[in-house]
Amino acid sequence: MVQNKVFMYKSVPDGWPVPGKDLTVEDIGFDEAAPPPKGGFTTKNLYATYDPSQRGRMRHETVKSYSPAMAVGKPVVSVHVLGKVLKSDTPKIKEGSTVLMMSHYTEEYSAVPESAVKSTQVIEPKPGVPLTAYLGLMGMTGMTAYGSLHEIGQPKRGDVILVSAAAGAVGQAVGQIARQEGLHVIGSVGDDKKLDFIINELGFSSGFNYKKENISDAVKRLAPDGIDIYYDNVGGELLDVALANMKDFGRIVACGTISTYNDGSNSTRYGVQNYSAVVRKRLRWQGFIVYDPTIIRWKKERDEKVAQWIADGSFKSVDYVTHGMDHAVEGFLGMLKGENLGKSILKVADSES
Amino acid sequence: MVQNKVFMYKSVPDGWPVPGKDLTVEDIGFDEAAPPPKGGFTTKNLYATYDPSQRGRMRHETVKSYSPAMAVGKPVVSVHVLGKVLKSDTPKIKEGSTVLMMSHYTEEYSAVPESAVKSTQVIEPKPGVPLTAYLGLMGMTGMTAYGSLHEIGQPKRGDVILVSAAAGAVGQAVGQIARQEGLHVIGSVGDDKKLDFIINELGFSSGFNYKKENISDAVKRLAPDGIDIYYDNVGGELLDVALANMKDFGRIVACGTISTYNDGSNSTRYGVQNYSAVVRKRLRWQGFIVYDPTIIRWKKERDEKVAQWIADGSFKSVDYVTHGMDHAVEGFLGMLKGENLGKSILKVADSES
Known part of the structure; x- marks a missing residue:
């Protein structure tokens, strides 16, 4: 037996999870020494991803949502875990190969059953594309951004797009894709370091720190003629301001409402007041998840374009890495608090060790 | 000179209009005795329509919306005025014909300029279709209902649809169209007389009186498996309850928010809390106006189907008629208060007089 530390889900949080x-x-x-599961394989894991959607799955089983509630007493489920294959009992997965496992336990070692082979992807990195990109821009984060922006946002060159949580994993992907496609990209972030980052590192057209400036003033200042696309990762007050500043026929891509995820059961939820803009301005406001057929159908185009943008240096894959399983809880809470720049990743082990 | 009473717009209301x-x-x-305007025509008017959208146009000119603000000191603009042509200076409009004028002053007699000829429709009633139907089901109300239900609601046989303001002009049209197409139709109304009306006269599957029953309880009782389409004429609390009860991939047709129209400038507006359902359930929530190309393209199909449904008796065109210009103000306020069953019409004069 060797050490196998796991990031464990012990009880349903009421509000902020308590370490x-x-x-x-x-x-x-x-x-x-044990053989791999019949038809399955074993791995030593290198990376796991943090994602706001994990908080949504930490709920009582009776609350319906698009993804199942996590099971109390089991490890936290990560959207992606990247590992090296130790032993395999299936011809589809070769020993020594690098695999990306979907909705997988956050742990150092895995014994993966046959049933999970179909949701396992063997990675053959393209030249110039680092391994960690397959956890983000080349993984579900990039797919989320690319698919929803195109399917719901319907971007056209010259459109004005406002992206909330712009320094977050999805936000920075959306902003960079939009910039590549000739849109005027405005980002909302929660601190000045992130503001500097999205403008000077990621090439956003402009941005504001919603903790420092009145949101309505900022949006009117940066988008005086209104917004064509609002890419919503947060909900709440910024959504309300966006509604008030949308152009006719504007699109709201409803990706997340992170501002509400940690409202405890006794909290008062924010109420959106400007929803009548949907009627007056003929807006289209639509939600999705990345597995919807209308979103995933953009995968081939994403794979080609984003890999090329990463390889030619015009596209940054920025990761925020938490090092080692011992820090798994604090890395998760940091992601939820919005402290991290870019895609949050837990480094489970070095590939050499 | 003869008497020409008009329904006059004197000042911008703050909240409820004051008679x-x-x-x-x-x-x-x-x-x-005067000749018709050059290239235009004159009419003696028979009917004018009342519509909630009129209240939206009674606003300060600085407030943007899809239709222009009404001009203070001029007659109230009705969506439709139906008249008989007295004199004409254009070959397109014959003396003695019946015409439907769009966005026209509410008055007994009209001198219509050449510029308004293109928005004037000559009516040739189909057999079995009464003249007043061209103010409602065969006019813009029916077009609104038919176009938006199909374009945004995407109805499929067996779908569950919830219609708010179900006894109103658009609501009863939507409900009857949905019933004809095999949907399970639930209506929300504000009094028991209307509840009886939508179920026993219009053939809704079920309904509830939102003033008598807790809205959330009523929706869960009548749609225990959830709602596929919510046709929203009201906004506010019912919209919030609908969001909480939508099925995955549900559609919200945003037609109106009459519950907010008379919020005075000092009132607190209702805040919608359950908007995160748009993300979780991948909803599509979309606004429109009847003149949008995506809506108006359903006109030919509407013209044929609805005329046939009226003629064969399977479709009721229910009108609430206010008699005479002297009662124009009270008829308008009654429509805004939701007191009227069906399409609200002001009878300006008898066709014989």
């Missing part, structure tokens, strides 16, 4: 109570790190051990 | 102050009836006279 040590709702979330812990525990060593459950791993038997290196 | 005698914001809205009046005045005799401005009409010269029967």
Whole structure:
């Protein structure tokens, strides 16, 4: 047996998850000598991703949503876990190959059953594209951004797009795609370091720090003629301001409402007041998840374009890496608090170790 | 000169329009002996329509919306005025014909300029279709209902649709179209008389009186498996409840928010709390106006189907008629208060007189 630390989900949080109570790190051990599961394989894992959607799955099973509630007493499910294959009992997955596992436990070692082989992707990195890009821009984050922006946002050269949580994983992908396609890109962020980052590193046209400036003033200042596309990762007050500033026939891509995720059961939720703009301005406001057929159908185009943009240097894949399983809980809370620049990744182990 | 009473717009209401102050009836006279305007025509008017959208146009000119603000000191603009042509100076409009004028002053006699000829429709009633149907189901109300239900609502046989303001002009048209097409139709109304009407006269599957029953309880009771289409004429709390009860991939047709129209400038507006359902359930929530190309392209199909449904008796065109210009203000306020069953019409004069 070797050490196998896992990021454990102990109880359903009411509001912010409490370290040590709702979330812990525990060593459950791993038997290196055991054979792989029949038809499956075993891995030593290198990276796991953090994603706001994980908080949504930490709920009571009775609350319906598009993805299942996580099981209390099991490791936290990550959207992506990237690992090296140790042993395999399936011809589809070769020993020594690098694999990307979807909706997988956050752990150092995995014994992957046959049933999970179909949701496992063997990675053959393209030249100039780093391995971690397959957790973000070349993974579900990039797919989310590319598919929804095109399917719902219907971007046209010259359109004005406002992106909330612009320094977050999806936000920076959306902003960079929009910039590449000739849109005027405005980002909303929660601190000055991020503001500097999206403008000077990612090439956004402009942006504002919603904690420092009145949101309505900022949007009117940066988009005096209104917004064609609002890419919404947050909900709340910014959504309300966006509604008030949309152009006729504007599109709202409803990707997330992170501002509401940690409203405890007793909190008062924010009420959106300007929803009558949907009628007056003939807006289209639409939600999605990345697995919807209308979104995933953009995959081939995404794979080609984004890989090329990364390889030719015009597109930055910025990661915020938490190092080591011992820091799994704090990395997760940092992602939820919006402290991280770019895609949040937990580095489970070095590829060499 | 003969008497020509008009429904006059005197000042911008703050909240509910005040009779005698914001809205009046005045005799401005009409010269029967005068020739028609060059390239235009004159009419003696028979009917004018009341529509919630009129309230939206009674606003300060600085407030942007899809239709222009009404001009203070001029007659109230009705969506439709139906008249008989007295004199004509254009070959397109024959003397003695019946015409439907769009966005036209509410008055007993009209001198219509050449510029308005293109928005004037000569009516040749189909067999079995009464003249007043051209103000409602065969006019813009029916076009609104038919076009938006199909374009945004995407109805499929067996779908569950919830219609708010179900006894109103658009609501009863939507409900009857949906019933004809095999949907399960639930209506929300504000009194028991209307509830009886939509179920027993219009053939809705079920309904509830939102003033008597908790809205959330009623929707869960009548649509235990959720709603595929919410046809929203009201906004506010019912919209919030609908959001909470939509099925995945549900559609919200945003037709109106009458619950907010008379919020005065000092009132607190209702805030919609359940908007995160747009993300979680991948909803499509979209506004429109009837003149949008995507809506008006359903006209030919509407003209044929609805005329046939009226003629064969399967479709009721229910009108609430206010008799005479002297009652123009009270008829308008009654429509805004939701007191009227069906399409609200002002009878300006008998066709014989």
